[in-house]
Amino acid sequence: MRISELGRRSGVANATIKYYLREGLLPPGRATAATQAEYDESHVRRLRLIRALVGVRGLSVASAKQVLDAMTEHRGDTHEVLGIAFGIRPPGEGAPDTSGEETNPEASALVDAMGWSVSAANPARRTIDETLRALRSLDIEYDWQALLPYAELAERTARHDLDRIETITDPLEKAEQAVLLTFLLEPALMALRRLAQENESTARHGGGDT
């Protein structure tokens, strides 16, 4: 198909498709003339993936490219793909950052208490320590121990996440779904918390006017 049909099928504007081609996010089509190329179903699928990562989840084009490259390169290795997608293992060059344990002591205490096996470079460690610092700057007493009940619920959430992709046999599809379900479910999981909070607040304090 031509670029115009590719745009129609994927819901991505032609100018944006050309930008993704220039950035190497989308592989080139098969050249049929000096200024024409032919695209196939793999391009439609790839564009939908890009749209999900960049449009829905707000990744930068550079981050989306790393995730997509990792999915292609390590297609059989879901663990490796997830590692790159989460920013744990930088793709390619350089030794992994291992300063996470010293610079984020509260995350480390939490990980130890949970008995989790988590690399020092996982950037989620920093988020934990930053959140706790922000709460304390507002005089809210909150430390890593207060997060333990949430950590136990997160452990069950992660089990559901991985159960979901366990049954997929095609390795590329498995890696794709692992990344998409991790990124795209985040807003829905926060929305579920808000719905559950309203329900719980109504049960405890609410009148009949909600």
Next chain:
Amino acid sequence: MRISELGRRSGVANATIKYYLREGLLPPGRATAATQAEYDESHVRRLRLIRALVGVRGLSVASAKQVLDAMTEHRGDTHEVLGIAFGIRPPGEGAPDTSGEETNPEASALVDAMGWSVSAANPARRTIDETLRALRSLDIEYDWQALLPYAELAERTARHDLDRIETITDPLEKAEQAVLLTFLLEPALMALRRLAQENESTARHGGGDT
């Protein structure tokens, strides 16, 4: 204290403080001369709150103002404050939007299945339906029933959330903490999921090189 000390104590730049004063986000100080005013501890606290809502959680200045106004106005009514903070009840004018049940059928099915009492106007309903549509546009079979295990975990999360503020007796402090813990914990909860995912992925597929 003068505005310069207020800036130092709160960590907010003087120009930003003046902007918040103009926008009505921060109440005026006590005028001591034509161009001078005196601020107190309540201003320091309010500025830290604004910084948390705008800076850490990325709310717009207008949204932060609605939340803060609600916290002051309904200080004794945590349920009401949470409702406004989550965008369920628009502060002041206008009837609440009740189109949420018809326009977001999957969220409604989920809420019914969970037996939750959730208003039709809760904007989290739309997030649920949008996420499921985004997943299906990527050929991932996913419906509201697939979210049920997560909804059960969200229910327990919400219970922890409300337990945490249950023991606070000062009504203004209670409303403040309800809002802050809801907004500020979101990144930490997603970080916990990422840490737990790495742990679970390592346990299932990982080698010794993580």
